[in-house]
Amino acid sequence: MIKRLVLITVLGTFLMGCKAKKQTTYSSRSNQETTATKEKTKGKYDSRGLYPLPEDTGKFHRFSIASVEEYIQTFSDIAQYEMRAYGIPASITLAQGLLESGLGKGELAVKTNNHFGIKCHTGWQGDYDFHDDDEKGECFRKYNHPMYSYRDHSEFLSSRARYSFLFDYGSTDYRRWAKGLREAGYATDKRYPQKLIYLIEEHRLHKFDSDVQQNSGIAIAEPKQYENKVHVVQRGDTLYSISRRYFISVDELKRMNNLNSNNLAIGQKIAVKSELTKK
Incomplete structure (x- = not known):
């Protein structure tokens, strides 16, 4: 069983066109323990090449994120695990997580651990909560731990036909992925691609794509056709x-x-x- 991710509470601000602005602060553990947890979980994949999710105990884990750097440090490994298993660039996953969750501080992320703004949609059988978005009181997916949100994001993109063309771009072409997400209807914001590309290049998130490609131990998943x-x-x-x-x-x-x-x-x-x- 994977220990839950741990964070440092530090003052900081982030403003990147994210929809929700409510901020909540919670207690956190030391940076040393965060590093130790990452080392213990490093490289643990199942037979399908998927990184095992933390045990779902039914307990809702709340997180406090203080800066862009802390968000990246906390979730970069998870984004790389998902890239190996699904072929989605880690840079895109991280940039979407940053933007959609408001650095993990947005109201939706705080109350649902939903870092990608994924709505319930037909067939969703998991937990949910209501949040004002394009319309008032829309249904959004709720997760006990952010890692479930990251896995659901991977499955959401890889299982829907309208996103299938993205996987033809390769797992390091983040610019085409950013534009393609907008074309496929992931977001209505016309500047959505530019915002993702800015985050990737400003914080050098593309280095995580290169790290995965250079890892000879685990092959990147082939996209569905x-x-x-x-x-x-x-x-x-x-x-x-x-x-x-x-x-x-x-x-x-x-x-x-x-x-x-x-x-x-x-x-x-x-x-x-x-x-x-x-x-």
Whole structure:
């Protein structure tokens, strides 16, 4: 079982266009113990190449982050673990974490450990909380520990067809990843790519991508491959039934086909993507 991450409480400020501004301070342990915890957990992967998550005891862990440097120091290892397993650049993961969570100080991050602003979406069966975002009282995923948020971010991007093209860019092309996330609809902010790229280059987050590539002990995961398909609507079809068939959420189907409602007509052609299975 992995010990929970530990932090130092230090005064600091951070302002990078993040949505929530509420700040809360909690007690933390010494920097020496944080370093010791990282050393004990270093290199522990399971048979699938995934870093094991801390045991879910049902206890909600609260964190206090004082600076950009402290956030990076705390979560850079986790971002690299996820890069090895899923192929998402660690620099992108860290930059999104910084931006979406307001350095871990944003109201949503503080009360839910949600560092990536991932909403509940259809099919989410985990814990949740409500938070004002684009609309009032929207449903957001809630995690007992930030590491669950990092793992869910990896699975969120790698399991949805609309993000599949990002994995063709390679795991060190952070600029194209940043622009692609905006194109795929991860964020509505037109300057979202520029903000991610600024964070990556200002704090040299791309060095974590290079570190993973140079690590010969663990190979970076190959991206999933998808093929474009067209589904012709039959009698009895609904967006939900189609989403279940092709493992795509209803929201993704509507985005891919520019649909404003759930209404379908027999014979209507719906664009879908299906994961290719390796032979």
